[in-house]
Amino acid sequence: MKIWVWADVTPDGPAPSALELLTKARELGDDVAAVALGPGATASADALGSHGATKVFASDDEIFANHLAQPAVQAIAGLVEEHSPDLILFPASYDARDVAGRLHARIGSTLMANATDVLGPDKARTEILGGTKVVDVQLKGPTPRLVIVRPQSFAAEPSGGTAEVVDVKVDIPDELTTAERTERHEEAASGPRLESAKVVVAGGRGLGGPDAFEQLEKLAAAIGNAAVGASRAAVDAGWVPYSYQIGQTGKTVKPEVYICAGISGALQHLVGMKSAKRIVAITKDADAPILKIADLGVVGDLFQVVPALTEEIEKRRTGS
Amino acid sequence: MNIVVLTKWVPEPEGTPTIGEDGLLVREGADGGLDPGDEYGLEAALQLVEAAGDGEITLLTMGPEIAQAALQRGLAMGAHKGVRITDESLRGADSLVTARVLAAAIKRQPFDLVIGGVESTDGYTGIVPAAIAELLGLPGLTFARELHLSDGTLTIERQTAAGYDVVVAPLPIVITVTAGATEPRYPSLKGVMAAKSKPVETLTLSDLGLSGDDVTPTQTVAEVTDAPPKQGGETVEFDDTTAARIADVLAEAKVI
Ligand SMILES: Cc1cc2nc3c(=O)[nH]c(=O)nc-3n(C[C@H](O)[C@H](O)[C@H](O)COP(=O)(O)OP(=O)(O)OC[C@H]3O[C@@H](n4cnc5c(N)ncnc54)[C@H](O)[C@@H]3O)c2cc1C
Ligand SMILES: Nc1ncnc2c1ncn2[C@@H]1O[C@H](COP(=O)(O)O)[C@@H](O)[C@H]1O
Numbered sequence: 001m002k003i004w005v006w007a008d009v010t011p012d013g014p015a016p017s018a019l020e021l022l023t024k025a026r027e028l029g030d031d032v033a034a035v036a037l038g039p040g041a042t043a044s045a046d047a048l049g050s051h052g053a054t055k056v057f058a059s060d061d062e063i064f065a066n067h068l069a070q071p072a073v074q075a076i077a078g079l080v081e082e083h084s085p086d087l088i089l090f091p092a093s094y095d096a097r098d099v100a101g102r103l104h105a106r107i108g109s110t111l112m113a114n115a116t117d118v119l120g121p122d123k124a125r126t127e128i129l130g131g132t133k134v135v136d137v138q139l140k141g142p143t144p145r146l147v148i149v150r151p152q153s154f155a156a157e158p159s160g161g162t163a164e165v166v167d168v169k170v171d172i173p174d175e176l177t178t179a180e181r182t183e184r185h186e187e188a189a190s191g192p193r194l195e196s197a198k199v200v201v202a203g204g205r206g207l208g209g210p211d212a213f214e215q216l217e218k219l220a221a222a223i224g225n226a227a228v229g230a231s232r233a234a235v236d237a238g239w240v241p242y243s244y245q246i247g248q249t250g251k252t253v254k255p256e257v258y259i260c261a262g263i264s265g266a267l268q269h270l271v272g273m274k275s276a277k278r279i280v281a282i283t284k285d286a287d288a289p290i291l292k293i294a295d296l297g298v299v300g301d302l303f304q305v306v307p308a309l310t311e312e313i314e315k316r317r318t319g320s
Numbered sequence: 321m322n323i324v325v326l327t328k329w330v331p332e333p334e335g336t337p338t339i340g341e342d343g344l345l346v347r348e349g350a351d352g353g354l355d356p357g358d359e360y361g362l363e364a365a366l367q368l369v370e371a372a373g374d375g376e377i378t379l380l381t382m383g384p385e386i387a388q389a390a391l392q393r394g395l396a397m398g399a400h401k402g403v404r405i406t407d408e409s410l411r412g413a414d415s416l417v418t419a420r421v422l423a424a425a426i427k428r429q430p431f432d433l434v435i436g437g438v439e440s441t442d443g444y445t446g447i448v449p450a451a452i453a454e455l456l457g458l459p460g461l462t463f464a465r466e467l468h469l470s471d472g473t474l475t476i477e478r479q480t481a482a483g484y485d486v487v488v489a490p491l492p493i494v495i496t497v498t499a500g501a502t503e504p505r506y507p508s509l510k511g512v513m514a515a516k517s518k519p520v521e522t523l524t525l526s527d528l529g530l531s532g533d534d535v536t537p538t539q540t541v542a543e544v545t546d547a548p549p550k551q552g553g554e555t556v557e558f559d560d561t562t563a564a565r566i567a568d569v570l571a572e573a574k575v576i
Contacts, residue, residue, distance in 0.1 A: 068487065069450065070459060094480055098462055101450030105419050110538030113415070113445035127547065128339075134545045135343065141416075141538035148447075179459035179489035187483040198575050223576055236500045242465075243482060248444060249499070251481070256573040259566070278573055280566050286555070293550050296569055300558025305566075312563035313576055 001029030001121055002085040004144070006076075006100070007036040007048055007056075008093050014044040016195075017091030019051040019156035021149060024118055025089060026052040026159060033057060034163070035079060035088075037072050038064035042165055049163030051156060059168040063177065069098040070176040075168055077106050085144045087121045092148050104146050110139050111146040116153050121145065130267030130289075131274045151195065151252045152275070187241050191220065194246070197227035200255045200276070202246055204231035204269075206262020206283065206302055210239040215306045216261065222313045229253065231263045247272035261302040265290025282306070321375035323365045324426050326436040326449065327394050328355040329387035343541030344412055345442055354390040357437035359397070359504035361497040365435050366398045366505070368469055376400045378429070382410065382421050388520070395515035396507030402520040409525060409535055415443075417535045419451030424528040426456065433474070434494040438463055446496075453494035461487050461495045 003025040007018035018034065025032045034053040036044050041058035048056050057079055063071050076099065080088075090100040092114070104111035117125040122139045124147045139145040194200060201220045203213055213228065220226035229251070230244040246253055248268040258276035263269060265281070265288055273279070274293055281294035282305045291297035298305055331345060331352040338346045362377070369375035377399040381387050384406060391402035405421055413421070426434055434456070439446035453460030464476035465484065469491075478485045479498050507515070525535060556562060570576045 068459065068461075073454065094463055094478075097446055098450045098460060101415075101447035102454035102460070104416055104447070105423075105451035105454040108416070111415055111445075111447060111451075112539055113447055123542065132547050133339065134547050136542040136544075138540050138542040139538070140540065141536075175457075179461060179487060179493070181478075181485050181487050183486035184480075185483040185485070198573075199570070223570065225575065232499075241483075242479060249439065256575050257570055278569055280569055282558075291555050292553070294553055294555070295550075296566060297553065297555035298558055298562055298566070299555060300562065305558050305562060308563040309566050312567045313570070316567060316571075316576065 001087070002031045002033070002083065003029040003121070004085040004088040005032070005034045005053065006088060006090040006096050007034045007044060008091055008096055009036045009038055009040040009044045011040040011043070013040065014047050015091065015093065016156060017093065017151055018044075018048060020152065020154045021089045021091060022048060022051040022053055023157050024149075024154045028087065028118060028121060033085070035076055037075055037168065038062070045163050045165045049161050050158045052159045052161060053163045054161065055166055056163045057166045057168050063172055066181050067177040068179050068181060069095065069102050070179065071172040072099050073102045073106060074172055074176055075170045076103060078170055079168065080107060080144060087118075088144050088146050089118065090146065090148045092150050097148060100146055100148050108142055109144055109146050110141045111148070112137055112139060113148040115147045115149045118147055118149065127271065130270035152254045187243050192225055192227050194227045194229050194244070194251050194253055197225060197253075197255055199223050199226035199257045199259070200229050200246070200253050200273070201226055202229040202231065202258065202260040202263060202273070203234055204260065204263030205233035205237070207234060207239065208262075212303070213240055215303075215310075219259075219306055219310045219313075222310045222317070231266075231269050260290065261306055263290055264288045265293065321369065321372050321433070322429070322431045323368065323375060323377045324431050324434045325358070325362045325365050325377055325379050325394065325399065326422060326434065327358045327362065327379045327381050327390050328437070328440050329353065329381060329383045329390035330355045330440060330442040339544060342412075343544045352386065352389065354393040355437060355441050357439065357441055357499060360499055360502050361435035361437055362394055362397055362399065363502035363504040364467060364497050365433075367502065368433070371469075378403060380422060380425055381405070382413070382418060391520055392515055393507065395518045395520075396511040397505055398511060401518055403523065404520060405523045405525075405528065407525045409532055412537050412540070413535065414537045414539050415445050415447045415451060416538055419448050419455060420534055421525070421528065421530065422448070423452045423455035424530055425523065426452065428528075432491045436494070436496045438496045438498050449494055449496045456494065459489045459493045461489055461493055463498055464495050465498045465501045467495070467497070467501070
């Protein structure tokens with residue numbers, strides 16, 4: 001079984017998703033390779049190798065970073081034709097999703113999105129209706145089968161291996177470079193990243209406005225190593241930037257503790273946080289769906305609960 | 321300027337859909353309508369045409385007869401005409417089939433821009449527009465949260481995990497528009513009345529020159545099971561002891 005992993009790379013190294021997917025790929029087959037295109041690809045080969053890739057098809061060409069998915073699809077379609085993999089796993093990132101979407105149309109292969117597990121070379125699992133139903137999907141048609149996996153579906157574990165780097169050389173026709181990425185902007189965020197924080201404190205429509213997020217920031221600061229997130233309602237209202245959004249169209253988080261305030265628990269929100277180890281939900285509405293999945297649900301006014309909790313934690317910290 | 325807006329009919333856009341015996345979403349007889357995610361793209365199209373002073377917006381949908389309701393809503397918002405592809409053999413269509421059908425329908429007429437949603441509310445695979453772009457041999461500018469058109473070149477702010485990128489491409493192209501990129505208008509009464517006399521074409525697979533082989537789904541539902549229910553949950557009313565109880569949860573998790 002030839003299992004490939006699409007590795008998102010930057011000059012800082014491979015994305016965590018690449019290492020997660022390689023760990024799973026090792027379980028599915030013994031011939032595991034990674035495809036890494038763009039600046040940072042060759043330099044990522046060590047990390048990819050130590051997580052299970054025996055080969056890394058790599059190109060550091062800037063064309064892949066500057067012209068969105070078309071050059072990448074041209075390259076990977078060529079590699080697929082030459083090496084005939086059975087299965088390719090993609091992360092659910094903005095760029096990789098486009099590459100996978102285009103590739104499946106180009107080669108006529110099946111593509112399953114939103115997978116939460118891969119059961120074999122032709123079977124993958126997803127969860128629907130906010131994670132209340134588990135659906136196993138049979139993948140058919142010509143190989144390779146393509147699967148886009150939700151972030152943090154697997155924990156990355158090193159295998160201690162090394163990878164052979166195979167240089168990818170392709171001529172990219174000019175008509176595939178008409179779309180151009182001309183600027184990149186990062187919205188500054190303070191504190192730990194949402195995806196890797198041990199504790200996530202999230203707020204929703206119940207906060208009533210941007211000011212209340214300061215209360216959550218204070219709580220996060222009291223806890224330490226906590227990140228602040230939000231529901232889409234709070235993001236759409238413009239109270240916090242999109243980079244805070246947790247859920248189907250936002251980030252997937254899997255912290256030790258997830259504390260949310262003023263979030264009702266819509267299906268699209270639950271898919272992004274329900275795998276948290278412990279869930280504490282604060283809401284005014286005793287019927288809110290979030291209470292069904294919370295380990296500890298608190299029915300009350302968040303403007304009372306959040307400050308009280310912040311105070312309690314500060315008290316414990318100072319030992320008074 | 322000719323703009324094609326992809327408009328999907330979805331069951332219960334605001335509610336909880338039901339799943340049938342075959343593991344597919346129940347569409348027949350369900351309440352439904354235009355996917356709210358597609359209204360952002362349609363609004364963007366309306367604004368582009370209004371700014372240009374001329375242009376035609378064609379709504380395109382693949383779905384059963386009830387999908388007509390989605391077209392009707394879009395026409396009432398101001399689109400000029402609609403195309404619906406309905407065929408028995410399309411039940412259970414996956415993203416590959418959907419993209420092939422929609423791309424074939426798009427190709428039947430000249431166009432400058434194809435606009436879709438970032439992901440549909442019921443399927444949320446978010447891959448159909450990229451697949452269409454590939455089949456049409458065009459760039460795909462996905463996740464646009466802001467767009468500007470000038471001299472036949474579209475510039476978008478593309479949403480990213482950390483912020484946004486600026487991406488530029490000459491028309492014709494395929495784009496997807498994020499929720500919140502625009503503020504979709506409500507249909508006016510006049511719009512609703514006018515929609516009734518706007519042209520809607522219904523097509524089958526053979527009208528598109530596609531065969532059964534082109535639309536054979538490449539994935540099927542093997543099994544649907546209930547996720548194991550979460551154990552040990554407890555709900556309490558807020559009182560003097562609550563803060564300490566939450567802090568205990570944090571302490572058990574060894575994060576404070
Ligand atoms: C295609 C699609 C994708 C989506 N993707 C996402 C996504 O990625 N992430 C996401 O979050 N949503 C997403 N949504 C939106 C989702 O359906 C919900 O609309 C959204 O999650 C609701 O946010 P909320 O819980 O903050 O608001 P609401 O549902 O309005 O809930 C507010 C809660 O706050 C409580 N409350 C009010 N005041 C107080 C107070 N003083 N104290 C305590 N509690 C209070 C209320 O009782 C209520 O329970 C998506 C929707 C669609 C259609
Ligand atoms: N059956 C369909 N008819 C019209 N447009 C569709 C259809 N399926 C998907 N789309 C478009 O593609 C976008 C993404 O859909 P999906 O890939 O299913 O998440 C939607 O928001 C629509 O704009």
